[in-house]
Amino acid sequence: MSATMEQISRQSVEMQGSFENTAWRWMRYSGLLLIPLAWIHVAIQDVLVGVHSIDLDYVAFRWASLGWRVYDFALLAFAFAHGVNGLRQVLFDYIGNDKARRRLSWLLLAFWLIVSLIGAGAIVGGVRME
Amino acid sequence: MDSVKLNLTGLARYRGREGQFSFLLHRLTGLGTLLFLVIHILDTSTVYFFPSLYSHAIEIYRSTPMMIGEIFLVFSVIYHGVNGARIAIFDLFFPNLWNIETQRSTAVWTLAIAILLWLPAAFLMGRSLLVHNFGL
16 A cells, blocks of 8 residues: 555654754754844845945944944854855755765855955954044 | 756746745845855955945945845845745744645745835835935
8 A cells, every 4th residue: 555645744754963964954043043133134234224324434333332243243154154055055956976066065165264254354353444 | 058958947847836936936035145145245344354445345335226136135035034934944843734735825925924024125225226326
């Protein structure tokens, strides 16, 4: 007798701990965290303040408070890692070769690290007034 | 190249309805947001590395095409968030509810909630565009 769709959908599968398993779970945790983090950021900067009111003085004013620097640092860390891992998953759908996948993963890791370091450097360094 | 062609024709032919549509929209909004995010991290970093360049970057953001793009960016961030919450909540807490009926109805609700949240933001941003770039 063949299993019905109902039965199949109720099967529980024991997942073994692996990198992909952890990455899968972290996409969900970081995603839920990014809803308040990214939405508040976008609502304030894009909708309420607007790009016409943003300049060096505004960034300096915002980063004068440690809280906003920590906020921006968390946003940078979670959003960019979430985004690059998402890109990795999309590209994996089009690349079947294991060796090519590994090479791509290293490339994306390097890209993530470099851009994250640049962003983190600016948040830590702050605005340099000339 | 063949796999790209196969994917594009497949997307047009495969009739996966709501589930496929939300999958596609989730990917497109995610990739679009990531593209913006990379540019945004780098241009904001000029405040420390090349402060004199920052005003040039902001000048570009104030142009009409960029401000229109920004309105779509906000939709992407909202839709990706609402749909991501749907995926995360089902995956983490209610995996047994992943069935076609629930998927269809929640996918439609997701789009409706995203549009409702986006409309006030789009209104304010659209008004800002008209005020600053068209002297309204």
